Amino acid sequence: MKNSVVKQKRMVTTAQKLSLGFGDLGYSLIANTFASYMLFFGNTVMGVSGTLMGIAIAIGTVWDAITDPIMGFISDNTRNNFFGRRHLYILIGTIGMVIVNILIWSVPMSLSPVLKMVWFMICIILLRTFTTMFQTPVAALSLDMSNDYNERANIQIVKSVFTILGILLPTLLIGVFQTDFYNEAGELVDGRFNPQGYLNFGYLTSACCVLFGIFMIICTYSHVPRLRELAKKDKASPISIKSTKKMFINFFGALKDKNFRGITIGYMVSMVSASILIAVGFNVFTFTFETTKFQMYMIMASLFIMTIAGQPFWMYISKKYDKRKAIIMGQSISFVGCLLLLLMFLIRKPLIELIHQGTWNALIMCPPLMLAGFGTGVLYSLPVAMIGDIVIVDKVKSGEDKTATYSGFLTFANKTGQAISNAVLGVMLDVIGFQEGSTTQTPEVAAGLGWVMCIGVILAVGAGIAIFSTCKLKRSEVQEALDALNKIENGEMSFEGESAEAK
Numbered sequence: 001m002k003n004s005v006v007k008q009k010r011m012v013t014t015a016q017k018l019s020l021g022f023g024d025l026g027y028s029l030i031a032n033t034f035a036s037y038m039l040f041f042g043n044t045v046m047g048v049s050g051t052l053m054g055i056a057i058a059i060g061t062v063w064d065a066i067t068d069p070i071m072g073f074i075s076d077n078t079r080n081n082f083f084g085r086r087h088l089y090i091l092i093g094t095i096g097m098v099i100v101n102i103l104i105w106s107v108p109m110s111l112s113p114v115l116k117m118v119w120f121m122i123c124i125i126l127l128r129t130f131t132t133m134f135q136t137p138v139a140a141l142s143l144d145m146s147n148d149y150n151e152r153a154n155i156q157i158v159k160s161v162f163t164i165l166g167i168l169l170p171t172l173l174i175g176v177f178q179t180d181f182y183n184e185a186g187e188l189v190d191g192r193f194n195p196q197g198y199l200n201f202g203y204l205t206s207a208c209c210v211l212f213g214i215f216m217i218i219c220t221y222s223h224v225p226r227l228r229e230l231a232k233k234d235k236a237s238p239i240s241i242k243s244t245k246k247m248f249i250n251f252f253g254a255l256k257d258k259n260f261r262g263i264t265i266g267y268m269v270s271m272v273s274a275s276i277l278i279a280v281g282f283n284v285f286t287f288t289f290e291t292t293k294f295q296m297y298m299i300m301a302s303l304f305i306m307t308i309a310g311q312p313f314w315m316y317i318s319k320k321y322d323k324r325k326a327i328i329m330g331q332s333i334s335f336v337g338c339l340l341l342l343l344m345f346l347i348r349k350p351l352i353e354l355i356h357q358g359t360w361n362a363l364i365m366c367p368p369l370m371l372a373g374f375g376t377g378v379l380y381s382l383p384v385a386m387i388g389d390i391v392i393v394d395k396v397k398s399g400e401d402k403t404a405t406y407s408g409f410l411t412f413a414n415k416t417g418q419a420i421s422n423a424v425l426g427v428m429l430d431v432i433g434f435q436e437g438s439t440t441q442t443p444e445v446a447a448g449l450g451w452v453m454c455i456g457v458i459l460a461v462g463a464g465i466a467i468f469s470t471c472k473l474k475r476s477e478v479q480e481a482l483d484a485l486n487k488i489e490n491g492e493m494s495f496e497g498e499s500a501e502a503k
Contacts, residue, residue: 012145016219017155020142021162023216026094026209027138028166030101031131033205034124036170036278037198038104039422042120043429043436044283045193046107050434052117054426058419060124064132065415071136072408076400084224085231086137086144087217093134094213098206100127105202109195132411134213139407143388145223147482150319153385157315160381161308167278168304170201175297177201192286192293193439260390260406262471267383268413270331270464272421273338274376276456277303279425280449283434287441288345288450290352295362302366306373307380314378322475323382323389327468334375335461340368342454372457383410386471389478396481421456428452 042053071089078085104123107116142155177200178191191197255261285296310330317326344351344365354361387410391403432448435441441449 012151012155016145016223017158019216019219020138020155021158022212023090023138024159025162025166026212026216027097027131027134028163029169029205030097030127030209031135032167032278033170033174033201034101034104034127035275036167036282037174038120038124039279039425040192040282041105041195041198042116043426043434044438045195045198046109046113046116047436048113048116048120049436050426050429052113052426053120054423054429056117056121056124057426058423059121060128061415061419061422063125064128065412065419067129067132068136068411068415069405069408071132072140072402072405075137075140076402076405079228079231081228084228086141086227087221087224089133089137090141090213090217093130093132093137094210094217096130097127097134098210100130101206101209102199102202105195105199132408136408136411138216139384139411140403141220141223143384143391143403143407144227145220147392147485152388153318153323153382154315156381156385156388157311160377161311163380164304164307164311164377168301168308170205171297171300171304173204174198174201175293177204178293189439190293192282257390259471259473262468263383263386263390263473264410264413266327266464266468266471267379267410268417269460269467270376270379271414272417273334273457273460273464274379275418275421276425276453276460277372279422280453280456283429284449284453288446289348289355289365291355291362292359295355295359299362299365299369303369303373306370307377310374310377311381313374314382318382318385323386324468324471324473327378327382327386328465330375330378331461331465331468332375334372335458335465337368337371337373337375338454338457338461340371342458344368345450345454348450386473389473392478392485393473393481396484425452425456 038057039050039053042048042056043050048056075085075089078088080088082088083091100123104120104127107119107123111119142159143152146152146155174197175191178194178197180191181189181194183189255264281300282296285291285299291299314326314330317329351364354364384407387406388403391406394400394402394406428448429436432452433442433445434449435445
């Protein structure tokens, strides 16, 4: 009878899965609008040099990378009677995100480039802090709620669909806010260079974030009592500077494990390709391929639509084979798309002429991005699920729940890669002679943008495939650990491996 009650409480309803998805959507609308447009906004719209913007974004991203595992460690070792280990931080993170998200797009045009850079840097650090307080506990909560191998992957698939929607919707909607305007010389200027459009869109994304975040907290709160009781069985570490230092030492020690290293480093390197494609892509389609605003958003939308469309396929592949094989297959497809994108760049002159002849002719550029998006979609769900599998195996051995800590380290690796790539991209923009704050660029700069994007994504995806291949975690190993954990939670066995009857 006791076991049946426990199993019933572990059920994750469709509404709860969707609420996790909506929570990720609210977060993703803010985080991905920032990731997609901040470099373009600061450099091209506000007139801050690429190097200064790269430094500001990199500093914020490094801060984000460091705080992710720290937040995970704090969440794992929190014992709050009302909020449990996750929900308090999720609530604080939601409120902080929506406030700073408005401030970051409100930088006064009258400030000097250096002061604008300082404004951006402070806001980025604050925004990254609150997004960490939200996303790291949410990632852990989504793994806490189920201990079934396939359902845990299914939850991540559902969440990833909404996360990618948070990338797609800004691409589809921000153009509505980017109304054309007249400059001081009386010339009509493309709405992509209108700073007010970004602020107005910030109001919308903040409203969605607070609404969806509260909805998720309410829907998932029913799991708090059960998770709070399970937390009492876990070994807890004191939250202190000494224990935090030890946590980072343990992380670098954990990198000696080929499975943890393969997933964490492979994810970091692979996601650099997405960072490059998004950060530089808007400049490439604006200046290199000379698309209109509508054409650019149509092309980028094809990337994100296919990322979403591929999620059921990757769920099927992970069930039929395993998560590792699905990741390698997805990245291989993405690699082919990147090669085709390079080919289109090399033959861009006739493509540009074709694009100029009709709005819908730009659809010819969609197939490479659709392939890249379809393959990249696997990165938004399965690496997180695999980290959850590694946590289960480790928990049975150590007795410690490191779900949020390990999830934080996965994000730490990802953000470290982003910080490096953003800093390099910012410098590269200056190296190729990109003119900040200008609505036009020279042919040499336009070509340089294309080379930076194409070569960057090809190298990142190729390296990611090689590193992911080193992971050898088997489904049978994870299932054995899950079975042992079920016995521990039901009181049939202890973390030391002894049965309850033997004790």
